[in-house]
Amino acid sequence: MSSALSSPAWLQSLRQTARDRLESDGLPGRRDEAWKYTDVGRLEVMAYPLAERPGSPDLTAAPASGERTQLILVNGFLHSAPAQLPAGVSLTRLQDAQEVPALLGRLLPEQGKSFATMNSALFEDGLVLQIEAHTDLEHPIELISLGQADGPPVAFHPRLLLVMGKGARATLVERHAGQGQYFSNSVAELLLAEDSCLSHYVLQDEAMTAVHLALTALRQDRGSRYQAVLVQTGGRLSRHEMLPFLEGEGASFSIEGAYVARDQQHIDNTTFVVHRAPGCQSQQVFKGVLAEASRGVFQGSVLVERTAQKTNAHQLSKALLLSDRAEMDAKPELEIYADDVKCGHGATIGDIDENALFYLRARGIDDKTARQLLINAFVAEVVESIADDSVRAAFLAALAQHLSHLEATA
Amino acid sequence: MSDGMDQVRTLADQKYKYGFVTDIEADVAPKGLNEDIVAFISAKKGEPDWLLAWRLKAYRLWLTQSEPTWGRLHHAPIDYQDSYYYSAPKRKDGPKSLDEVDPKLLETYEKLGVPLHERAILAGVAVDAVFDSVSVATTYKGKLEEMGVIFTSMSEAVAKHPELVRKYLGSVVPYADNYFATLNSAVFTDGSFVYVPPGVRCPMELSTYFRINAQNTGQFERTLIIADRGSYVSYLEGCTAPMRDENQLHAAVVELVALDDAEIKYSTVQNWYPGDENGKGGIYNFVTKRGACRGRASRISWTQVETGSAITWKYPSCILQGDDSVGEFYSVAITNNYQQADTGTKMIHLGRNTRSRIVSKGVSAGHADNTYRGLVRIMPKAERARNHTQCDSLLIGDQCGAHTTPYIESRNPTARLEHEATTSKISEDQLFYARQRGLSQEEAVALIVNGFCREVLQQLPMEFAVEAQKLLAISLEGSVG
Amino acid sequence: MLEIKNLQATIDGKEILKGIDLVIPDGEVHAIMGPNGSGKSTLSYVLAGRDGYQVTGGSAHYRGQDLLALNTEERARLGVFLAFQYPVEIPGVTGINFLKTAVNAVRRSRGESELDAMQFLKLARKKAKELGVGEEMLRRAVNTGFSGGEKKRYEALQMALLEPSLLILDETDSGLDIDALKVVSEGVVALRSPKRAMLVITHYQRILDYIIPDRVHVLAGGKIVQSGSKELAQELERTGYAQFTGQAA
DSSP states (O other): OHHHHTSOHHHHHHHHHHHHHHHHHOOOOTTSGGGSSOOOTTOGGGGOOBOOOOSSOOOTTSOOOTTSEEEEEETTEEEEOOSSOOTTEEEEEGGGOSSOOTTTTTTSOSSSSOHHHHHHHHOSSOEEEEEOTTOBOSSOEEEEEEEEEEEEEEEEOOEEEEEEOTTOEEEEEEEEEEEEEEEEEEEEEEEEOTTOEEEEEEEEOOOTTOEEEEEEEEEEOTTOEEEEEEEEOOOSEEEEEEEEEEOSTTOEEEEEEEEEEOTTOEEEEEEEEEEOSTTOEEEEEEEEEEOTTOEEEEEEEEEEOTTOTTOEEEEEEEEEEOSTTOEEEEEEEEEEOOSSOEEEEEEEEESSOHHHHHHHHTTTOOHHHHHHHHHHHHHHHHHTTOOSHHHHHHHHHHHHHHHHHHHHHO | OOHHHHHHHTSOOOOOTTOOOOOOOEEEOOSSOSHHHHHHHHHHTTOOHHHHHHHHHHHHHHHHOOOOOOSSOOOOOOOTTSSBSOEEEOOSSOOSSGGGSOHHHHHHHHHTTOOOSTTSTTTTEEEEEEETTEEEEEOSHHHHHHTTOEEEEHHHHHHHOHHHHHHHTTSSSOTTSOHHHHHHHHHOOOOEEEEEOTTOBOSSEEEEEEEOOSTTBOBOOEEEEEEOTTOEEEEEEEEEOOOOSSEEEEOOEEEEEEOTTOEEEEEEEEOOOOOOTTSOSEEEEEEEEEEEEOSTTOEEEEEEEEOOOSEEEEOOEEEEOSTTOEEEEEEEEEEOTTOEEEEEEEEEEOSTTOEEEEEEEEEEETTOEEEEEEEEEEOTTOTTOEEEEEEEEEEESSSOEEEEEEEEEEOOTTOEEEEEEEEEEOOHHHHHHHHHTTOOHHHHHHHHHHHHHHHHHTTSOHHHHHHHHHHHHHHHTTTOO | OEEEEEEEEEETTEEEEEEEEEEEOTTOEEEEEOOTTSSHHHHHHHHHTOTTEEEEEEEEEETTEEGGGSOHHHHHHHTEEEEOSSOOOEEEEEHHHHHHHHHHHHHHHTTOOOOOHHHHHHHHHHHHHHTTOOHHHHHSEETTTOOHHHHHHHHHHHHHHHOOSEEEEESTTTTOOHHHHHHHHHHHHHTOOTTOEEEEEESSSGGGGTSOOSEEEEEETTEEEEEEOTHHHHHHHHHOSHHHHHHHO
8 A cells, every 4th residue: 555655647547436436346256257157256365355565585486587577566566677678578567657657457347346346445565568660579578576474364466567669579478477376467558559560479387275366458550460378287266368459450369278176276268359359350269177076167258349340260278187076167158240351260078189198098108198298288289389498498497397297196 | 332232122021821721610718717717627637636726736827827928028918818729620539540531631731841741742650639628630640659759749648648647747847837838738738748668769750730710819738748767758849820910828847857877859840920021910829848858868859940920938848867868959049020039949958968959040130139048067076067159140230130049057167168159240241252153142041041050050950951941041031131 | 921810990889990800910011902881991090099999899819918908009019000091180299200209119118228319319310211201290290281292201200109019000091192102012012021010001902012012911801701822912902892892791
């Protein structure tokens, strides 16, 4: 709350509006269609107190920055940022902005129950990253959000606004990790101007005792390209929601997701793609491995508005169920109002492909190894499209570490 | 969009050829709905006390319920008090045989292409015709009786086979199931009842023809089909209504029960009045259809061709309880002008080795909206359950919508589910190819749409398949782009 | 030596193999020919131990071991190699990873030392080159997006790497053009040795022009209905299978 006191008038009013709405509308629950499979409204985490600015945080969970521009948030507070940012990149905190940054909050749901509203009411150090037009960043920008609750549980609400100028090219790596009991409710708003290009790699590897909610909303102008890889392995309950608006002709959006869940983990991937302009493409592929009493949720919705002729939209959800206590719920949805389109979705739920298993065994590979090979390949394939070697290796390592737990308990 | 397409769009408006009204005296209950009306209906039918009590229980619950809003459907609020809940063609004691049926009624069904006379064209199809609220004739009764098959109106079944009705009525769709099913439970008037005894393969297709005639009348029929062990029955249902400016409500309930090794095939061609090209009038079709595969290796197959109604809200479903049971859903839904359809199925897998297959073809034209909504749920005990779902949508013109909302839930690792959906427009290449070979644009579209729906149409019994193909072409007339 | 005695098998309760008797001594190549649906592929799957095939009678021994008592991978390690009619696509699993895992699993079972990554890569490259398998195919996922010919070459490459002692070729010639057939056949012929037995299952005689069999058997209706020398194959090419399908029914 401390920073809220010193914040500019526009921010105070934004927060007040959000608070009022939160009070009048409340939070979504199971009766809301979008939250049918992921019930968080009644979780006790909603009562976790807001985190205070940590004194001396433990940064062991943060990887070495290498050549990446690394920003570290601890419990939603900006802990460190390099003194020197690459040319064409600027960073401000929202509370230091004299005016409301363009489009802040505009992509978020205007009314109704929403955790984004909760974020708007309660975030601490909101970050604004600007990448100037035609900047071509060689190395990724890495945003690390650490949750630290050594004592009593805490809640925090990381917030990011990324503004990509025309023709700018960048890679944003987002990593979520931590320890203890905490509730992280992050919101990222990404604005992609004409012909800009963003690769966005997200690794959600929160503490297994944490609850993680995230919303990534993005607006894509003409000819912009967005390519995401989203890996979810952590958290006892997590949901990552993507909300892209394809506003300019010929924009393309792609997300590949992988998740691994065990114990009583609940992992939700929700995507709602809005096609507003003609000739845009969207691709979604999610692959999950569900062991023990875990539960996976995929909700992928594609809305093609009347104006979005020549849309090409596809979504695919594949889940492996490894235990008779695991559950998968998939809801791939198409809502189409333009006729000259190619849209489709597919969803499969099952166990390991028996033909592939037999083929491997017929080559002398034992059943257990063959299964491991197939499971690893199933999810690792997603990560292969990460262009940056060290980032790809880090994501693969996180997947491998969680998969090894499955193997140990199999 | 090519010139040819525009040209077709301006072709003659769709004509609804079943829109005539039969001028016949009717026996009606006062307008509106209250406990007295419920009692009136029950008394008219000379029902036993338990059934009246059941109706009242449903009515009282209904008062506390509200209309479901999750469908992708928009309509003005329905005034449930501005409707008649009972309308029967006037008669003295009810027809004993076809000779006693009002000749005007017989003429109506002739016009509809449903011959009640047993010598008629559709030889081999036993027909039960429901006119507004009551069943007017059931053909082939004698022959079926010899085999022990009961095919009769629901009213008659209540009187003659109360033990069967009492055992199964509401056992698949309980009176509290949903708003429209609850309303139906309170005010249902007639419908068909079928019982096929163990081991009997019903020798002919059984068929009911529903027609709404009277103005401002809701039709609330209730159908119950029981296939006992090792039996088989194929049942067809067709529906039409006159053209009227007001919207009329149709809230039917169909319950199917298949015991061990039994099979029920249920086919519907729904061609209720869809309203005019501006979206005025038409039937509101809110229907609950559900089948229970209770027995081992039982099988229920739903096939529907939905071309009519201003609004269609129906989800013929299967509860796959018995091990090795099979549920199927084959659907064609065509919407044109301002029609709205929100239709699909639910496959609930409870037993081991249960299998389900869903094939849905949606065609949307004009300003219509067409939604497939389906649920496939695998419960933990459904070892090795299998589901395959294919759902395709075709858009004709740029003012319509085609939507797909499947829910796919699995709680068993040995189950395997596959779902595929596509949405596309009618292919210009195919149109060009067909026209280059001499077909008119309309013929070409009909051909392509028929091809698109083929997998489903193939499931229909012969007599219906031909009718259904024609219906597809008629439904899309004047809209085709 | 492979010894099959009165082998009977069913799929979903349907009888497919109705009593097969076959002995293949080490060093010999036997061909099994027969019309579609005669049980050829079933025989290969039963020998390789695929789930879903119930052996209802008879026996199959290889080098004195009861094959039917072993699971799929144990048979593979014993030296049984099935070249699939339709090699399975395994997206995401790279060829190198797959081949190395398989080779080392087999080497381990023979009491040989495992190959490290470098040793293996050297070996794989050498063999791949011999069989005209492009190096990029090793980096791609197993069989994924391969043409029919590429898949069969890939099978031949695996044979060369795993060095099995009993080869079962299930319609390896199907879907192959002449050039690819030649390369694959040469790969197989190169493995001919006095210690190795081969069973070539085929519908057509043409693969037998390259892999000359010592014996030819005709399988029809789940039984071997005739056996003879390599000339029998040529005769079948002329006369067709009709005589046997009648006989078997």
